Amino acid sequence: MCxxxxxxxxxxxxxxxxxxxxxxxxxxxxxxxxxxxLPRVANAMAVVGKDVEVTTPDGVADCFFVHPxxxxxxxxxxxxxxxxxxxxxxxxxxxxxxxxxxVLVVNPFYRSTRAPIATKGASFSDPExxxxxxxxYQALSPQTNVTDAKAFVSYLDKxxxxxxxxxxxxxxxxxxxxxxxxxxxxxxxxxxAGATFHGGGLVTGADNSPHLLIPNxxxxxxxxxxxxxxxxEPDAKTVLKKSFHExxxxxxIEVYEGTLHGWCPPDSRVYNEAQxxxxxxxxxxxxxxALKNPVS
Numbered sequence: 485m486c487x488x489x490x491x492x493x494x495x496x497x498x499x500x501x502x503x504x505x506x507x508x509x510x511x512x513x514x515x516x517x518x519x520x521x522l523p524r525v526a527n528a529m530a531v532v533g534k535d536v537e538v539t540t541p542d543g544v545a546d547c548f549f550v551h552p553x554x555x556x557x558x559x560x561x562x563x564x565x566x567x568x569x570x571x572x573x574x575x576x577x578x579x580x581x582x583x584x585x586x587v588l589v590v591n592p593f594y595r596s597t598r599a600p601i602a603t604k605g606a607s608f609s610d611p612e613x614x615x616x617x618x619x620x621y622q623a624l625s626p627q628t629n630v631t632d633a634k635a636f637v638s639y640l641d642k643x644x645x646x647x648x649x650x651x652x653x654x655x656x657x658x659x660x661x662x663x664x665x666x667x668x669x670x671x672x673x674x675x676x677a678g679a680t681f682h683g684g685g686l687v688t689g690a691d692n693s694p695h696l697l698i699p700n701x702x703x704x705x706x707x708x709x710x711x712x713x714x715x716x717e718p719d720a721k722t723v724l725k726k727s728f729h730e731x732x733x734x735x736x737i738e739v740y741e742g743t744l745h746g747w748c749p750p751d752s753r754v755y756n757e758a759q760x761x762x763x764x765x766x767x768x769x770x771x772x773x774a775l776k777n778p779v780s
Contacts, residue, residue: 522575522750523761528582529553533574538590540635542628545594547636548574549643551586556647558676558775559640561633561667562589563660565749566621567608569599572751583768585653585775586645590636592663593620595628607753608746621659626666626692633667637674649778651676651703653771657748661686662694668705669697677774679706679767681748682713687720698727704774705735708763710745736766 533550548569551557560580564573569591577587591599597620606613633654640646652674656664661683668678678701680686686707687695707724714721721737728735740747740763744754748763 522579525579525582529584531578531581533578533581536588536639538588538635538639540594541631542595545591545632545635546598547588547590547639548577549586549588550574550578550581551643551645552581552584556645557584557586558650558771559637559643559646559652560585560587560771560775561636561640561652561654562587563592563654563656563663563667564589565658565660565746566617567606567749568593568601568617568620570602570751571600571604572749575750583771585771586640586643586647588636588640590632592624592632592660596620596623609753624659626662629663629666630670633663633670637667637671641674651775651779653677653679653775655679655681655767656683657681658684658746665694665697668703669694669700672700672702675701675703676779677705677770678703679708679770681708681763682710682743682745683707684713684745687717687723695724695727698724698733699731701731701733703733704770705733705737706766706770707735707737708748708766709737709739710743710747711739711741712744714739736770 529552531550532553533548536547536549538545538547562573562577569589573589577589581587593601601617601620602613608614637652640652641648654664654667654675661680662685664678664680665686668675685694687693705728709721721739725737740759743756743759746752746754747756748760749755
C-alpha cells in the first residue's frame with residue numbers, strides 16, 4: 485500500500501538516478517513518453533474502447549470498457565492503484581484487449597469522486613495530492629470491495645463482447661491487490677485467474693485479511709511482489725505460499741528483483757520497464773492457461 489515509506493523509497497531511487505538529464509527526468513516523472521512507446525502486442529486485435537457507467541448498490545461507477553472489435557472474449561476486471569482510473573490504466577486495458585480480452589478498468593473511488601483524481605503528471609509524492617486521495621481510500625472497506633466486485637463482474641457478464649462460457653480474470657495494483665483477493669474469494673465460480681502487482685495488505689493480522697479467503701478460491705493466482713515491499717514484510721510471501729498450498733490453489737509468487745512499490749504502471753515514477761514487461765508476460769501466460777477453456 486502506498487504510504488510515506490513508499491514516497492521516501494521513490495525519492496531515494498530518483499536521487500540515485502541523478503545522472504539522468506533534466507529532460508529524461510521529466511519524462512520519467514510524467515510517464516507520457518513511456519506510455520506512448522510500450523511494446524506493441526504481437527498479432528494485436530483491433531479493439532474498441534469507451535467510457536461506461538456501471539450501476540452498483542452504492543451509486544454509479546465511471547469506468548472504461550475495451551474489447552476486441554469482433555467476437556466474444558473472456559472478461560477481465562482491473563482494479564487500479566491508489567492514483568485511480570487514468571490514461572495509463574486505459575492504455576494497459578487496451579493492450580490487454582489487443583491480446584483477446586474484454587476488459588473493464590474501474591474507478592474505485594466513484595463513491596467520492598469521478599476519475600481522474602489528479603492532473604497529468606501528478607505524483608503521489610505531492611503532499612497535497614496525498615491529502616486529497618487518502619480520504620477516498622479510507623472510505624473503502626472489505627465490504628465495499630465485495631459489493632463492487634459483484635457489480636463489476638455482473639456488468640461484464642451482461643456485455644455481448646464477453647464470453648460467459650469462459651471464466652473471468654482480475655488484476656490489481658497496489659491497493660487493488662486485496663480487491664483481487666476478495667473478488668476471487670467471493671466469486672469463485674466466475675473468477676478463473678487473479679493477479680496482483682505490488683499489492684499492499686495481502687496478509688495482515690486482522691480477521692478479515694485477504695489471504696484468509698484463499699480456501700474459497702478456485703482461481704489460479706499470480707502474486708508479483710516489489711523488492712522493497714518484501715523487505716518491509718518478508719514473512720508475507722511465506723504466509724501466502726503456505727496458505728495457497730494448504731488450500732490446493734495454484735499460485736505463482738515471486739519477488740521481482742530491483743523493483744520498488746509501484747513499478748508496473750507506465751506512468752509511475754519508479755516504473756521498471758524490464759520487470760514490468762516480465763510481469764506482463766506472466767499475466768498473459770496465466771490468462772492463456774486459466775481463461776481460454778470453457779467453464780467446467
